[in-house]
Amino acid sequence: MRVALSAARLDPGALMERFCAGRVDMGAAVSFVGLARAEGGAALALELEAYPGFTEQAITAFVSETITRFGLDDVLVVHRTGRIAPGEAVVFVAAGAAHRRAAFEACDCLMDYLKSRAPFWKKEHGPTGARWVEPTHQDRRDAERWDRDVAVHPPSDGLRLTHIDDQGRARMVDVSDKSATVREAIAGGFVRMSPQTLALAVSGSGRKGDVRTVAELAGVMAAKKTSDLIPLCHPLALSQVEVSVEPADGGLCITARAKTSGPTGVEMEALTAASIACLTVYDMLKAAEKGMVIEAVRLLRKTGGKSGDWRALANVQSAADRPGD
Numbered sequence: 001m002r003v004a005l006s007a008a009r010l011d012p013g014a015l016m017e018r019f020c021a022g023r024v025d026m027g028a029a030v031s032f033v034g035l036a037r038a039e040g041g042a043a044l045a046l047e048l049e050a051y052p053g054f055t056e057q058a059i060t061a062f063v064s065e066t067i068t069r070f071g072l073d074d075v076l077v078v079h080r081t082g083r084i085a086p087g088e089a090v091v092f093v094a095a096g097a098a099h100r101r102a103a104f105e106a107c108d109c110l111m112d113y114l115k116s117r118a119p120f121w122k123k124e125h126g127p128t129g130a131r132w133v134e135p136t137h138q139d140r141r142d143a144e145r146w147d148r149d150v151a152v153h154p155p156s157d158g159l160r161l162t163h164i165d166d167q168g169r170a171r172m173v174d175v176s177d178k179s180a181t182v183r184e185a186i187a188g189g190f191v192r193m194s195p196q197t198l199a200l201a202v203s204g205s206g207r208k209g210d211v212r213t214v215a216e217l218a219g220v221m222a223a224k225k226t227s228d229l230i231p232l233c234h235p236l237a238l239s240q241v242e243v244s245v246e247p248a249d250g251g252l253c254i255t256a257r258a259k260t261s262g263p264t265g266v267e268m269e270a271l272t273a274a275s276i277a278c279l280t281v282y283d284m285l286k287a288a289e290k291g292m293v294i295e296a297v298r299l300l301r302k303t304g305g306k307s308g309d310w311r312a313l314a315n316v317q318s319a320a321d322r323p324g325d
Helices: 012-020 054-070 100-116 137-151 195-203 211-224 267-285
Strands: 002-006 028-035 045-050 074-080 082-084 089-097 120-126 129-132 181-192 238-248 251-262 293-303
Touching (some): 012 074, 045 054, 054 074, 054 100, 195 238, 195 267, 251 267, 267 293
Parallel strands (some): 002 074
Antiparallel strands (some): 045 082, 120 129
């Protein structure tokens, strides 16, 4: 899979040749080329702007979903940015699969997304100047079709969202018939900051006092309030909550551990504790540095329950992963 934005002219033939080279596993490869056109002969050029990083990330995420959905072997998307003359290629999409139908449908799906939902901003340059282009009636119809037929589709066999009923309404899951078992979850987060701010946090001499202790207590309190904050969470009798805030390379590493004996898991309690601890660190230190970044808040592992044990494949640095814990 490859997604790229390019300010240079596209060569669809060369891109397709490169896409297919050496791919003896693909039974079919389908490509699509979108061209810039001058409606009514008025436009002298088209200009496309993208948010650096964000646009590429958004397209990559959808391409990844499309590969899974259609069972593809590979996808290549190259999209122009900058000024484009009428007749030049704006986008090249190629999809490879074992069978042609999957490749055709995937290519159509990708083009619907790129046309309707990909984050690009379009400007037309004409004889009287430049203007931002508003979506046409057909663009809106394409977007509606994409939302209806592509963005929202039934879960794959065996996968259901338990908080959604058969009519699509939100509900709290009935856990009365589930047996009580010991369940534990560990979540982590990281607050990235400058070395000077980190030294201030570790020393405990910040304007608001001991950063780490206050953040740890805030995390424990948050875990106990999870069902008040997240609408469909069950109130749980927590048997243990531990939150640690430890210095690490580049900032403070937060780990939250929640434990209960009951019919449903404690993942949300651990995640809430880690999130609020991160926010508290920010609040305690924002006078020293407003550019701190909260990142990598996620579940690290869980045990117990019907789904069994689970562990993240590549854990972020956290106290839960240090020897002796």
